[in-house]
Amino acid sequence: MKxxxxxxxxxxxxxxxxxxxxxxxxxxxxxxxxxxxxxDTIDRVRFPISIKIENWYNGYAIGGDYHIPLKNLNxxxxxxxxxxxxxxxxxxxRKIELTRRKILHLTYSGPKYFxxxxxxxxxxxxxxxxxxxxxxxxxxxxxxxSNTTDAKYNDLKRELGLYEKNYLLEYWNDFIRDHAPxxxxxxxxxxxxxxxxxxxxxxxxxxxxxxxxxxxxxxIENGYxxxxxxxxxxxxxxxxxxxxxxxxxxxxxxxxxxxxxxNQNYRxxxxxxxx
Numbered sequence: 001m002k003x004x005x006x007x008x009x010x011x012x013x014x015x016x017x018x019x020x021x022x023x024x025x026x027x028x029x030x031x032x033x034x035x036x037x038x039x040d041t042i043d044r045v046r047f048p049i050s051i052k053i054e055n056w057y058n059g060y061a062i063g064g065d066y067h068i069p070l071k072n073l074n075x076x077x078x079x080x081x082x083x084x085x086x087x088x089x090x091x092x093x094r095k096i097e098l099t100r101r102k103i104l105h106l107t108y109s110g111p112k113y114f115x116x117x118x119x120x121x122x123x124x125x126x127x128x129x130x131x132x133x134x135x136x137x138x139x140x141x142x143x144x145x146s147n148t149t150d151a152k153y154n155d156l157k158r159e160l161g162l163y164e165k166n167y168l169l170e171y172w173n174d175f176i177r178d179h180a181p182x183x184x185x186x187x188x189x190x191x192x193x194x195x196x197x198x199x200x201x202x203x204x205x206x207x208x209x210x211x212x213x214x215x216x217x218x219x220i221e222n223g224y225x226x227x228x229x230x231x232x233x234x235x236x237x238x239x240x241x242x243x244x245x246x247x248x249x250x251x252x253x254x255x256x257x258x259x260x261x262x263n264q265n266y267r268x269x270x271x272x273x274x275x
Contacts, residue, residue, distance in 0.1 A: 004029050004092065007085055009059035009077065011051065019052035019064075022077060024084045026103060034100045036107055038080045040068070046108075049076070083107045168202040169195070171255065179254040180247070187247040194218050207261055209269035212248060216241065216271055241271050 006027045011020035022038040039046040047067075055063040059081075060074050068076070087106035091098055165171060172188050194215055195201045202211045223235045252266035 005088055005098075007081070007088070009081060010035075011053060011056055015053075016050055018050040019055070020050060022049045022051055024081050026084065026088055026098070028098065032098075034098065034103055036080070036084050036100070036104055038077055039108065040076055042067075049073070080107065166203055168204050168207060171204055171260065172251070175251050175254045180250055184247045184250070187244050187251075190219065190224070190244060191215070193224070197222075204255065204260055207252060207255060208263075208265040209267075212245075212266055212269040215248075216245070216269070219244070238271075245269070245271055 008025050008027070010023050010025050012023060014020070023035040024038060026034040026036065028034075038049045040049060041047075051061050052064060055061055060077065061070055064070070066073050084103065084107050087103050088098065090106060091102060096102065169188065169191060172191075176182060176184060198214075198218060200211070200214060219236050219241065223233050225233055249267060252261070252264065255261045256264055
């Protein structure tokens with residue numbers, strides 16, 4: 001269901017001494033906007049976050065010197081963005097009229113994500129010469145953007161309908177809950193290990209026999225390790241590989257039934273192709 005509002009990050013139109021103030025904008029279907037400022041709290045005093053326009057890209061700071069490391073500043077913006085989402089959701093759920101004052105109150109009345117840091121600047125100057133945490137390249141910044149979603153916000157994202165599952169293992173718990181016995185969890189550990197070792201994380205819509213070929217080829221060639229030091233290497237038994245393939249086919253059937261994937265190419269893979 002489409003949400004009756006849209007939330008985005010923006011900067012105030014006019015420059016101040018330290019740049020333009022960061023705002024979380026709530027736009028309703030009636031095109032009415034509520035702009036919630038992003039504050040940080042130092043010694044129980046709120047300080048507005050301002051960023052120069054040349055250091056602003058798609059809702060994140062990409063340069064400049066601040067009172068906290070740049071990565072922490074972006075995490076702060078993330079946290080306030082999520083708190084605004086939750087505030088709006090709660091108000092609408094309780095059928096309370098949206099107003100800037102109510103959204104602002106709910107956003108900043110709950111537990112703070114950032115505790116007091118004695119090393120922070122405690123004056124009213126927002127911008128200070130603090131060089132730690134800056135991104136060294138555009139590639140590092142883009143990597144941060146692609147991985148910035150903190151797991152502690154996942155439940156809230158799901159509740160608001162904003163959380164999108166993209167990868168294979170993000171569907172595994174639903175698969176176990178709705179379709180398969182808990183014993184199928186053994187395969188999940190093998191998949192996790194494969195992804196950690198190879199980086200071959202499968203986008204769910206691309207789940208097919210080609211990915212299964214790479215996965216089982218890795219299992220056959222590398223085996224598995226166990227024990228406290230994980231130094232002892234063991235070869236997978238044929239029966240274990242057959243069991244894993246059964247699990248993976250059942251998982252594919254689940255994805256197909258849920259219309260998450262549109263074909264059953266995963267069923268073309270046979271382990272004997274590796275034997």
